[in-house]
Amino acid sequence: MTPRRRATLRDIAAALDLSVNTVSRALAGKDAVSPETRERVRAEAERLGYVPNTMARSLVQGNAMTLGLVITNPSNPFYARLISAIEERGRVHGYALMLMVTEDSVDNERRVVDELMRWGVDGVLAVPVQHGFDHWERLRKSGTPVVLLNRGLPGLETDLVGVDYYDSARQATEHLLAGGARELYLVEEDLDISPVAERVRGFRAVLDEQGVTVRDDHMVKVPTRRREASSQPWDPVDSYEIGRDLAARIGPGAAVLAGNDYFALGVYRAFTEHGLSVPGDVRVAGHGDHAFAAYLAPPLTTVRLPATEVGAMAVDRLLERMSGESEAGSPQRTLLPAELVVRTSTMVGGR
Known part of the structure; x- marks a missing residue:
């Protein structure tokens, strides 16, 4: 079956015995064309299934x-x-x-x-x-x-x-400390980009200001998946494996700030399997306020980003x-x- 040819301004003009210029002005709503002619042109354009060629128009108009x-x-x-x-x-x-x-x-x-x-x-x-x-x-x-x-x-x-990821991390870190957390862990993506760097900077700044020691093993990196074509950029299984390691060494009253809610999701399961209660034993906060955050058990404290x-x-x-x-x-x-x-x-x- 031969595809139907796209209708043009010339087709409308020929059907109505008008010039192409008149048809173009009528469809553009120009004052120089009478209301009756504009209506005839509009009706014929609809009958023929005419759709303006945006690329051609852009070449003429320069945008x-x-x-x-x-x-x-x-x-x-x-x-x-x-x-x-x-x-x-x-x-x-x-x-x-x-x-x-x-x-x-x-x-x-x-x-x-x-x-x-x-x-x-x-x-x-x-x-x-x-x-x-x-x-x-x-x-x-x-x-x-x-x-x-x-x-x-x-x-x-x-x-x-x-x-402002620096401030978002500050807000979450200050909240965890104000709630009584005695040691804090940051679970972040292993990717050299400014949002990650700014969250790390905000987390460290609050702890430095309040005299809380941050050891290297408190800064936990999750392997990035962002370079895998068409993949979910984060997979909870990555933070689940990291959460299992954390669960074995984390102390009572500790808190975890996750760089996104998917990391928090994996940590939740690892802690639960290890017999740790959230928030009784470990407080957990995330980033992103993804759709599932409010429906976890318990509902996840997180940072809502102004997308x-x-x-x-x-x-x-x-x-x-x-x-x-x-x-x-x-x-x-x-x-x-x-x-x-x-x-x-x-x-x-x-x-």
């Missing part, structure tokens, strides 16, 4: 009405919410979204940047791999505005909108750069605060 979004792994729950927020905000302003995935590979990221340049997107929002920025600089110098999400790139003069707010603000910042409103201004770095959500996993005796 693609498309934003590029570069994400390391869309199965990360935070980035899934971020994508939705960016798509919604862009759509309000008439922009489509081109989603590209790097799987935290700098080689993939370079290819993605080349693709975005070939497609001629109007602006780019990106979670960078954080290994080299020459390709991003090339994109920016080509005239395409770039706003970074959640991770910075020292040396690249561009805007950043993200989460929607980051996405909306990043689109607004990018549109400002695209319009030239902020062209003369220096790049802005905006880190939005997270919210500590206290639940039963850290509450002992009502604290």
Whole structure:
């Protein structure tokens, strides 16, 4: 069966004995076309199944009405919410979204940047791999505005909108100490990226300020899975194995801060199998406030990350750069605060 040819402006014009220019102006709602002609054109376009060719229009108008979004792994729950927020905000302003995935590979990221340049997107929002920025600089110098999400790139003069992970870790650590925890462990991803580094920095800062000793074996690293294509970026089995080791040596009244809720999930099971009670023997807090956090037994204290707010603000910042409103201004770095959500996993005796 031969595919049906896509209807064009010329087809509508021929059917109505009008010029292509008149049909184009009618569909665009131009005043120079009478209401009766506009209605005839609209009805014929609907009958023929006419859909405007956005690529052709972009060549004429000089813009693609498309934003590029570069994400390391869309199965990360935070980035899934971020994508939705960016798509919604862009759509309000008439922009489509081109989603590209790097799987935290700098080689993939370079290819993605080349693709975005070939497609001629109007602006780019990106979670960078954080290994080299020459390709991003090339994109920016080509005239395409770039706003970074959640991770910075020292040396690249561009805007950043993200989460204040230093403060989020401080909030959780202060809460655990205020609840009476006598020794603290941090379970974090073994990945050299700024969100992890900032959480470690916030955790250490609070303990240093309060005179709490942090030994090297209190900083526990979970192997990263982010470079496995199309995988869940974290798997509870990794932190479960680490939790089994922790359970064998952790002291009474200790607390664990997990870099994300999936790590907390694995630790929960390991502690329970070892006969440790949460929060009676060990307090546990996470990061992310993923959908399952409130339904664990006990419900998990965690840090809620402002994914929607980051996405909306990043689109607004990018549109400002695209319009030239902020062209003369220096790049802005905006880190939005997270919210500590206290639940039963850290509450002992009502604290």
